[in-house]
Amino acid sequence: MQYVLIIHEVEDYPAWKIIFDNAAQIRKEAGEISYQLLKFENDANNIVHFSRWDSLQNAKNFFESEALVEIRKQAGVKAPKFVYLNEIENGNL
Template structure:
């Protein structure tokens, strides 16, 4: 399975979330299957976007596209850290 973990600070969470929600259709078209959004406990403008993708290369192309780069600028994203991951184990305890 292919996952993307993005950690970034945003100028304002509600502004970022609005842009994030508006991009749902293009994320789905690009191959995003599911996602989770998390905030750092004491830093509400530090956001984690964890998502499952059909293909890591599709995800990389999507996140590097000029359209998505502009969406990040409009959303107030500060220096995102992208991590492309493969699942090697999981479980429910």
């Protein structure tokens, strides 16, 4: 499996979340399979978006597209950090 970890601060989480939810279909069409949203313990505007993708190339194409750069600006995203990951193992305890 391929994953993307994005860590970013947003200006206003509720406003960002509306834009994130409205982009669900374009994320799915781009190859996102599933996602988790997490927030820093003491800061609701520091968000971690962890998602599973059908390929890392599709994820890179999506996240680096001019359209998504503009969407991030509209959503108030500040300096996102993208980490592209390949799974080597998983398990349940």
